[in-house]
Amino acid sequence: MSSGVEADIALDAAVVLSLGMNRVLGRAGGLAGRGAEALAALAEGRAEARAAALAEVETQERALREVVERNARIAALAEARDRIGASVELPAPLALDERPAEELTAWCAATDRVLDEAERALSDHLAAEVTAQIFASAEGLTTDLERAEPVPEADTGDVRRTLARVMARLLPDAGPAERDAVAEAARLLASATTAAEAEGVLQEVRLRIQDANRRTRDLREAERRRAAEADAAAQAEAERRYVLDSITAAFEDLGYEVAGGFETLTASDGTMVLTKGAWPDHSVRMRVDDAQVRASMTRERPAESEDDRRVDAEREAEWCAAFEAARTRLADAGIRSEVGWRLDPGVRELPVTAESRHTRGRAERRERHRSRDQ
Structure with missing residues (x-):
């Protein structure tokens, strides 16, 4: 990369926690109050105040996530209730808001x-x-047990109670295939x-319930993983x-015009082009990845004279100073950066940007400005 800079970037814990809280609360942008306080304390060197603010926002964010988990469990049980046609009261999901973490935690415990x-x-x-469906069958267990001499009539009720007790171990959200098995x-x-045959059947029921519950828990875990991946x-x-x-x-804020790079209209893909009104022939191409920012100054047309190269060095020096000023502003916003590579002004010739729709559009805008000034 010619005439450029590369810097590793990392978000402060206050920013990460605040963004997580905002997502849970359904907000866009900005930092939660205590997160902003933590950043301010960091800038002012107040370590104790920062630690307290971070602890509070972490506790709040964790409490909100616990509420989200309970709300999801309520929804899952409501679905199971409707599927089996049961009449079981369930608590209403809790609306996510900024109530104290202690109140959220208490609600979770009670729920x-x-x-x-x-x-x-x-x-x-x-x-x-x-159990009722089985014992109500046309040639059901009651009739068979009454006809079978080795099984006393009193054992019919015992088998029925045992079956009901064993069946109660089946998780209510087991899928149709598991319940059918x-x-x-x-x-x-x-x-x-x-009685021996009945006990053998009951043992098979126990084994199938264990398998059904295992599959159900596996499905629950898979759903939790999907939710965690989506959240991440x-x-x-x-x-x-x-x-x-x-x-x-x-x-x-430093006077640059920031536009989406190349054919994009926004910086949503992480590519940006920085220009200034006083830079008719120069721009800075910037790429922001997950943990790194890379920037390079370019020319719109080849340098043709020593004066062009002198202007290049001036623009590069101006850009380097602006980058350092921007780093300070970003640090105030909780974005730390560490420069890993830098090319000093004037060391190499600036690369020339191939003409693109963006370049043509900017040239047309400059021409319109000139026309209005005349």
Whole structure:
């Protein structure tokens, strides 16, 4: 890269936490109050105040995420309840807002108890429903056990209670295939003619319930992973957008025009072109990746004289000073940068930018400005 600079960038913890909190709350841009306080304390060298502000925003962000998890569990249990037709009361999801972290945590603890009880009630309902269906079959267990001499009539009720107790272990959000597999095994009780046969069937039901629950927990974990991956992607995008917006604001404050690079209309892809009204022949191409910013000054046409090369060196020096000023502004916004490579002004000839739609458009704008000035 000629006449350029490369710098590694990293976001301050206050920015990362604030962006996460904003996403949970459905906000766009800006820093949460305590996050802004943490950055201010960092700039002023107040370590103790910064630590306190960071701890508070971290606690708040964690509490909000716990509420999100409970809301998701409420939704999952409501879906299971509707699927099996149970009448079980569930708490309403909690609206996400800026109430104190202690209040959010207390709600989560109380909700956990209610949801645990609701899950048990749903499992009991499912067990009773399947058990009743099996014992109500035309040639059901009751008739068969009454005909079978080795099985006393009193054992019919015991088998039924045992089946209901075993079935209650089936998770209420088990999928249709898992529930069908368990019910298929349970129906074999209808043909059991001895207590030993009935116990063998019950053991098979237990094994199928274990397998169904394992599959259900695997599905839950897969869903949690998908949610975590989506959350991480959303967080990365929020951080990238924050960096791009902060860089744009910093250079615009320094008098630069910041536009999307090449054929893009915005800097959403991380590529930007910086220009100034007093730079008819120069621009800076900048690329912002996940953890690095790279910038290079370019010419719109080849240098043709010593005067052109002198102007190049002046523009490069101006740009280097602006970059350092921008680094200070970015540090105030919680974006740390460490220059890993730099090419001093005048060391190499500036590369010439191939004409692009962006270049033509900027030339046309300059021509319109000249026409208005005449």
